[in-house]
Amino acid sequence: MKPYSQMTAEELKQEEEALMISYRACQAKELTLNMARGKPSGAQLDLADELLYAVTPRSGYHSESGQDCRNYGAAYGIPEAQRTLAKIMDCDPKHVIVYGNSSLNLMFCIINHAFTHGINGNTPWSKLKQVKFLCPVPGYDRHFKVTEHFGIKMINIPMDENGPDMDMVEEYVNNDPSVKGMWCVPKFSNPEGICYSDEVIRRMAALNRAADDFRIYYDNAYAVHYLYDDDRPKILNLVDAANEAGHPDIYFEFCSTSKITYAGAGISGMTASENNLTEVRAMIDVSTIGYDKVNMLRNARYLKEGDAIPDVMKKHAEIIRPKFELVLELLDKEIAPLELGSWIRPKGGYFVSFHALNGCAKEIVRLAKEAGVVLTPAGAPFPYGKDPDDSVIRIAPTLPPMNELQTAMDIFVICVKLASVRKFMENA
Amino acid sequence: MKPYSQMTAEELKQEEEALMISYRACQAKELTLNMARGKPSGAQLDLADELLYAVTPRSGYHSESGQDCRNYGAAYGIPEAQRTLAKIMDCDPKHVIVYGNSSLNLMFCIINHAFTHGINGNTPWSKLKQVKFLCPVPGYDRHFKVTEHFGIKMINIPMDENGPDMDMVEEYVNNDPSVKGMWCVPKFSNPEGICYSDEVIRRMAALNRAADDFRIYYDNAYAVHYLYDDDRPKILNLVDAANEAGHPDIYFEFCSTSKITYAGAGISGMTASENNLTEVRAMIDVSTIGYDKVNMLRNARYLKEGDAIPDVMKKHAEIIRPKFELVLELLDKEIAPLELGSWIRPKGGYFVSFHALNGCAKEIVRLAKEAGVVLTPAGAPFPYGKDPDDSVIRIAPTLPPMNELQTAMDIFVICVKLASVRKFMENA
Numbered sequence: 001m002k003p004y005s006q007m008t009a010e011e012l013k014q015e016e017e018a019l020m021i022s023y024r025a026c027q028a029k030e031l032t033l034n035m036a037r038g039k040p041s042g043a044q045l046d047l048a049d050e051l052l053y054a055v056t057p058r059s060g061y062h063s064e065s066g067q068d069c070r071n072y073g074a075a076y077g078i079p080e081a082q083r084t085l086a087k088i089m090d091c092d093p094k095h096v097i098v099y100g101n102s103s104l105n106l107m108f109c110i111i112n113h114a115f116t117h118g119i120n121g122n123t124p125w126s127k128l129k130q131v132k133f134l135c136p137v138p139g140y141d142r143h144f145k146v147t148e149h150f151g152i153k154m155i156n157i158p159m160d161e162n163g164p165d166m167d168m169v170e171e172y173v174n175n176d177p178s179v180k181g182m183w184c185v186p187k188f189s190n191p192e193g194i195c196y197s198d199e200v201i202r203r204m205a206a207l208n209r210a211a212d213d214f215r216i217y218y219d220n221a222y223a224v225h226y227l228y229d230d231d232r233p234k235i236l237n238l239v240d241a242a243n244e245a246g247h248p249d250i251y252f253e254f255c256s257t258s259k260i261t262y263a264g265a266g267i268s269g270m271t272a273s274e275n276n277l278t279e280v281r282a283m284i285d286v287s288t289i290g291y292d293k294v295n296m297l298r299n300a301r302y303l304k305e306g307d308a309i310p311d312v313m314k315k316h317a318e319i320i321r322p323k324f325e326l327v328l329e330l331l332d333k334e335i336a337p338l339e340l341g342s343w344i345r346p347k348g349g350y351f352v353s354f355h356a357l358n359g360c361a362k363e364i365v366r367l368a369k370e371a372g373v374v375l376t377p378a379g380a381p382f383p384y385g386k387d388p389d390d391s392v393i394r395i396a397p398t399l400p401p402m403n404e405l406q407t408a409m410d411i412f413v414i415c416v417k418l419a420s421v422r423k424f425m426e427n428a
Numbered sequence: 429m430k431p432y433s434q435m436t437a438e439e440l441k442q443e444e445e446a447l448m449i450s451y452r453a454c455q456a457k458e459l460t461l462n463m464a465r466g467k468p469s470g471a472q473l474d475l476a477d478e479l480l481y482a483v484t485p486r487s488g489y490h491s492e493s494g495q496d497c498r499n500y501g502a503a504y505g506i507p508e509a510q511r512t513l514a515k516i517m518d519c520d521p522k523h524v525i526v527y528g529n530s531s532l533n534l535m536f537c538i539i540n541h542a543f544t545h546g547i548n549g550n551t552p553w554s555k556l557k558q559v560k561f562l563c564p565v566p567g568y569d570r571h572f573k574v575t576e577h578f579g580i581k582m583i584n585i586p587m588d589e590n591g592p593d594m595d596m597v598e599e600y601v602n603n604d605p606s607v608k609g610m611w612c613v614p615k616f617s618n619p620e621g622i623c624y625s626d627e628v629i630r631r632m633a634a635l636n637r638a639a640d641d642f643r644i645y646y647d648n649a650y651a652v653h654y655l656y657d658d659d660r661p662k663i664l665n666l667v668d669a670a671n672e673a674g675h676p677d678i679y680f681e682f683c684s685t686s687k688i689t690y691a692g693a694g695i696s697g698m699t700a701s702e703n704n705l706t707e708v709r710a711m712i713d714v715s716t717i718g719y720d721k722v723n724m725l726r727n728a729r730y731l732k733e734g735d736a737i738p739d740v741m742k743k744h745a746e747i748i749r750p751k752f753e754l755v756l757e758l759l760d761k762e763i764a765p766l767e768l769g770s771w772i773r774p775k776g777g778y779f780v781s782f783h784a785l786n787g788c789a790k791e792i793v794r795l796a797k798e799a800g801v802v803l804t805p806a807g808a809p810f811p812y813g814k815d816p817d818d819s820v821i822r823i824a825p826t827l828p829p830m831n832e833l834q835t836a837m838d839i840f841v842i843c844v845k846l847a848s849v850r851k852f853m854e855n856a
Contacts, residue, residue, distance in 0.1 A: 024622060031757070040499065042496060045496065045498040048498075050681060051485070052485065052722075056481070059479045068470060068473065070473040070692060070693055071691045071692050072467050072686075072691045073467075108714065109715075112818050115543075115554070116544065126544065126552075126554035127554075133658060142717070146714055146715070150544060254465075264499050264500050264718050264719075264720060265722040265723065286577040287537075288530045289570070290530075290692050291528075291530075291532060291692075292529045292720065292723065301591070338556075375699070412759045
């Protein structure tokens with residue numbers, strides 16, 4: 001079959017009619033399939049079953065620091081858990097705060113704290129006329145929801161295969177003191193699967209800030225989440241780069257074991273300079289008597305303080321790699337020849353980001369929904385839910401079993417074709 | 429021995445000398461004992477060991493709602509855990525939000541939210557010149573730390589055996605729109621062990637608020653924490669009272685299983701009107717993908733959705749009642765005849781509140797510390813750490829084993845006598 005762009009009006013009409021027959025057949029099946037969220041599958045969660053036996057009366061409940069993990073105390077975490085997260089972030093365990101089950105919640109709380117108290121002695125953001133964040137796009141919808149919640153003005157920063165457009169980032173950060181932050185998922189970015197290049201990370205670390213309290217909110221959510229054993233990209237260590245640039249305070253780095261052990265019952269945490277950590281600890285001291293240390297001990301023991309992570313992630317990859325391959329093969333076979341979109345082949349992370357023809361994303365998501373396939377809403381990977389090109393659709397292949405994913409992708413492909421052929425018909 | 433108040437200067441001098449010999453003997457032992465925090469003992473924590481086996485691959489990880497508790501989702505909690513907390517608060521499970529391991533953190537986050545977003549459409553507190561909270565005293569130091577952190581002006585409200593002085597509360601709440609909240613521990617209050625009378629709770633529910641966003645922050649931390657099987661005081665249900673008064677939005681009620689299962693790894697939550705819950709849910713939706721549901725399931729199963737709580741609390745009481753009795757017997761025997769202080773005999777909760785002679789509390793705590801016994805800092809149960817009478821000392825007897833508690837209390841008694849005799853010597 002030739003690309004739609006080369007078809008005559010009559011050919012387009014015939015194609016549309018043929019697609020509608022397939023589409024109606026899908027609808028008739030009354031399916032309920034979901035490729036919306038980056039959730040691990042049951043089989044992946046089963047991998048961590050040992051977690052549930054990692055802390056028992058027999059194995060003991062004390063951390064090496066002598067802390068009874070069942071009791072109150074140790075508000076910044078236990079040493080074993082600090083080392084576990086330090087392995088993920090490749091940093092000094094002494095500079096790790098271990099938190100509850102949600103790194104997103106930690107980011108939310110730090111931004112909340114910046115509004116009420118300011119960061120490191122700077123004016124609380126609630127006293128400022130405007131606060132802005134740089135948002136590399138497409139990006140993680142829940143990051144953008146947090147900044148939107150606080151009325152922070154979000155500025156789109158285009159991404160290419162090396163990461164965010166650093167010329168634009170420098171322009172803003174160097175000159176505009178109301179720019180207080182930048183969201184980043186530096187490795188296997190959500191949703192593109194991009195790894196920031198060394199140069200991008202070096203330039204981020206070296207940013208000359210107009211605002212002393214500008215911070216990079218560096219969400220290293222997929223730090224160890226490789227799809228291929230023999231192709232494990234490494235990114236430059238931001239902690240080292242920031243220290244080398246003489247900007248030790250320029251970042252807060254976050255991670256979690258959510259997609260290593262249990263998505264909803266892992267542990268999360270952060271690393272930062274001593275100066276930044278002092279600020280966060282002051283907030284923690286007032287806001288809790290401590291996070292769940294039994295679960296810290298569980299995660300640390302099961303992951304052998306991080307040493308078991310490569311093996312664990314290999315097992316995850318064995319489960320999810322075929323799902324990514326199914327998605328990519330179908331796109332290669334059905335969409336590529338028709339020239340109806342583009343996508344990046346991720347080497348890790350949780351998503352395939354499909355770039356439809358401009359103006360087609362919302363329609364594809366709508367068509368899919370009406371055929372029983374829930375996708376992440378079009379626009380979600382952009383601030384305010386607004387994709388300027390109405391093009392990006394985030395495909396999350398990990399949750400459904402293979403047979404359901406196959407069905408869902410078959411429907412997705414039909415929807416892409418149908419929305420696209422109609423676009424050509426309109427313009428014909 | 430006669431009361432110090434009836435001793436001559438010479439008798440006081442002899443008594444002081446005798447006490448100093450005992451005190452120096454204690455110091456020579458170089459002890460490190462702690463009666464500072466309301467922590468359960470290891471033996472109490474051991475009671476909940478089954479908790480660690482409550483969720484296993486065999487027992488299953490799904491909630492009755494079909495949710496895989498290991499995965500993301502269900503941001504307001506699972507039904508089993510809602511019912512568990514509803515049993516503690518005696519409320520409708522549908523009006524329960526289940527949170528993470530710390531109810532204090534939930535209170536902190538709601539107050540934080542009030543600052544950035546306001547409550548139920550009212551002006552965010554960060555935009556107000558002043559925000560005030562009423563603080564029944566003595567009260568819980570960590571409540572006061574939260575309000576102090578946000579720069580909220582705290583107003584002391586005296587307590588008697590029925591709870592806070594409601595005339596004073598009404599005067600403030602009826603007339604001052606900057607009064608936005610009131611801290612309460614209504615049952616076995618921290619640290620006095622007082623249960624609010626029905627009339628006090630009814631008057632609280634009926635408060636005519638000058639500020640629409642005034643809320644009672646009702647921390648029902650010791651709702652089921654009885655010391656005596658045959659004497660289990662019941663307090664009026666605030667939820668019902670507020671509904672009857674036509675003020676369904678006047679409160680946020682909090683509770684946790686921290687001192688029922690594991691202090692640091694229980695579950696917490698809240699109940700409130702639908703209107704108030706809608707506000708809290710909106711905050712939760714942005715700030716997390718969900719709290720730890722595996723731990724919710726663990727707590728719900730172990731506590732048989734609340735049905736096992738009376739039995740569990742009976743076992744706790746068997747461990748801690750002798751500790752309370754030891755403290756009270758020693759005070760009765762050593763302090764009462766000398767008329768050097770007063771205290772309430774609590775029927776539940778975690779503390780004995782000792783009222784020393786005015787001006788002696790700091791000195792007693794200092795003396796105890798230098799003899800190796802750490803007590804809660806004098807003043808801690810008051811806003812800004814300032815006890816106007818320098819009188820109240822919170823004794824937390826639950827953590828130390830009986831023999832250590834005995835030693836610590838022996839030292840405490842010597843310190844009370846020593847500080848008191850010196851007070852009389854100064855005034856003689």
